[in-house]
Amino acid sequence: MVGSVPDETPRERLLRTASQLFYREGIHSVGVDRILSEAGVTRQTMYRHFRGKEDLVVAHLALEDATIRGLFAQASVAAKDPKELMRLIVDGIAADATRYHTRGCPFINASAEYPNPDHPVRKLVAEHREWFRTTLAAAARAAGLSDPKAVAAGLVLLRDATLIGAYLDDPKRVVHTFRNTALGLIT
């Protein structure tokens, strides 16, 4: 078992387990049998809720996407003003790189395994990145920054590199560099 959450339906347990395994060990490396045994769920249950493994992969990325959007909405509410939201975003990315996404970006990792840009996985990745960039640009514009698009592009660039660096290099050093550069970008 990968973990446990109370009051979880088999479907939720299955998706959560699959998502964790795909992220931690790679998509093609993880077999269906492995997912089922770790989730404590039978084959029938899986094929009732998902067409196949590929559907599970897409659902995994959709879950990641929904989670990040949720965190964003949460921060938007918590922030007193647009400028504080920018700071919360930077802090959020830094925390994410050291705490949760310590194995790189799930979307980038998935793209490494799916070369075909027309594949559902790649389309979802493209949509997610597009949402992320435009959302950052809107936040930067609301904060009154002079070149919102450039700020958004810079933050996307920094976030990609930070998640990778925190995975492959020294996390503390990378996050430190990220925070300094990013804070300079949003002031």
Place this chain on the structure above:
Amino acid sequence: MVGSVPDETPRERLLRTASQLFYREGIHSVGVDRILSEAGVTRQTMYRHFRGKEDLVVAHLALEDATIRGLFAQASVAAKDPKELMRLIVDGIAADATRYHTRGCPFINASAEYPNPDHPVRKLVAEHREWFRTTLAAAARAAGLSDPKAVAAGLVLLRDATLIGAYLDDPKRVVHTFRNTALGLIT
């Protein structure tokens, strides 16, 4: 067949083909049969030169590593002075992202498929990245830049993000952002 190069031994043809396939389509996605048929080489030939697929994967990354080191040495000779070398490095990365490594960084992509940091693949990746950063730092120091380590860290960060952005987003925009930021870093 993936391509052809005259006066190539079966071993070289095999490794070159495998390297291209691993990079273009992902490592676990590419089977041995596929490599053999595309390279026009038999199983026996492969297993005579390599212990197995995993050896081929390591050789693929070693080839990438050697290639990049070669380009670096070439630039070092071509540069009239240390400052011009820094500019050549930035130009080289920009050209690489749009011309050759249009599917991200082979080392980062491989790391997405190999979660175990003790695995030979991951060790090779760590060594490569370590070499890259220290080499950049040495070049920055020779160019008389005030904080060579910070410059090197910044360039590594920028390169990682640029190769990803050129793969998943708009290459022209990303490379433009990279060049501007990087040139600011080395002056």
Place this chain on the structure above:
DNA sequence: TAGTAGATAGAACGTTCGTTCTCCTGCTAA
């Protein structure tokens, strides 16, 4: 109360995987 949907259990399918094996040809260094 009967019916339907979700879940469990386990066998089985055909395919692909990486690997090993045998047999044959051609070159070349001892």
Place this chain on the structure above:
DNA sequence: TTAGCAGGAGAACGAACGTTCTATCTACTA
């Protein structure tokens, strides 16, 4: 001359892959 090695051709291996199937049990609900 002959032994040894690189390479080609193809069969075969067991294991793992993703998927489908049948059978049984339970919970809800029309």
